[in-house]
Every structure is written in C-alpha cells, then in structure tokens.
Amino acid sequence: FPELAMVFEQAYRVLRPQGVFVCNTSSHPQVYDGFWWADLIPDAVSRIAQRMPPIACITEKLDQAGFCFGGIVVPIHAVIQGDHYLDPEGPLKPSYRNGDSTWSLAKEAELEQVLERVRNMNKDGSIIHYLEQRESLRRKLGQTTFVYAYKKPS
Helix, strand or coil, X not given: CHHHHHXXXXXXXXXXXXXXXXXXXXXXXXXXXXXXXXXXXXXXXXXXXXXXXXXXXXXXXXXXXXXXXXXXECCCCCCCCHHHCCCCCHHHCHHHHCCCHHHHHCXXXXXXXXXXXXXXXXXXXXXXXXXXXXXXXXXHHCCCEEEEEECCCC
16 A cells, blocks of 8 residues: 555645644454445455555554554444444445445446345345344444554654
C-alpha cells in the first residue's frame, strides 16, 4: 500500500504540532465477519479486503511518516447502516446494497445467487438463525476501526 505513505506524510506535513490524525478503516476480520451479509458475497468481500490495508500496515506507515501512535478504537456497538442494518430483506433492495460499496463488487452471477438465497431464507424462516449467528461475530469484532496518531510537539 505505497499510497498510504504519501497520504500520511502529507497529513503529517499539514498538521500543527500535537495535531491528531484519525484513519477510519475496517480490519480484515471486520470485512469478513463484521457484516451479517458478508459471507453471502464471499468473492466481493475478498475483492474489497484486498483494497484494505491491514491495521499493522497502517500503524507502521503512520510511524514512518513521523507520527506518534495514539491508539486504536473499535466501536463494537455501532453499525454502519444504522437502523436498517439488520433488515433480513435488505440485500434484496438496491437502496440497501447501495449503502455499502462491497455490494458493488459482486459480479452479476454472484448477486443473482445471493438474491435467490436471501429470498429462500426469508421464505423458510432460516434467515433469523443466520442473522443471529452472523451478528454474534459482529458483536465481537465490530465493523469499523479508528487508528489515531498525533504529530510530535516541535
């Protein structure tokens, strides 16, 4: 992730001494298991995970740019899509899928299979158990991670 070095160096350059820089991302475990629907679209999730630098990479690049590590915050109880996140029919709705860019990486055939699976799970009621299982993972991992660092005093 060579672009991180450039971004972090520029952030360091423009921050005042003791200024704080916050990087919001999702860890790889969060990408795979922090969203109840993630294992419905495993190929799309793998594609988005390739775009997400590991947390260790972020902290290393921040250090290389001159930042002092501040910490990592994972808001376990927050969900990105708010009140609509747990909608068992959500993936069937384009407006729901448009709420997370991971869905845009699903190929047409993958999406059609997912829509059929979600329809069937809603029809036979298995979606409730599926949601509960997937949510138990999210409650441990969260969906998002904030890495913060500050510029050294001059």
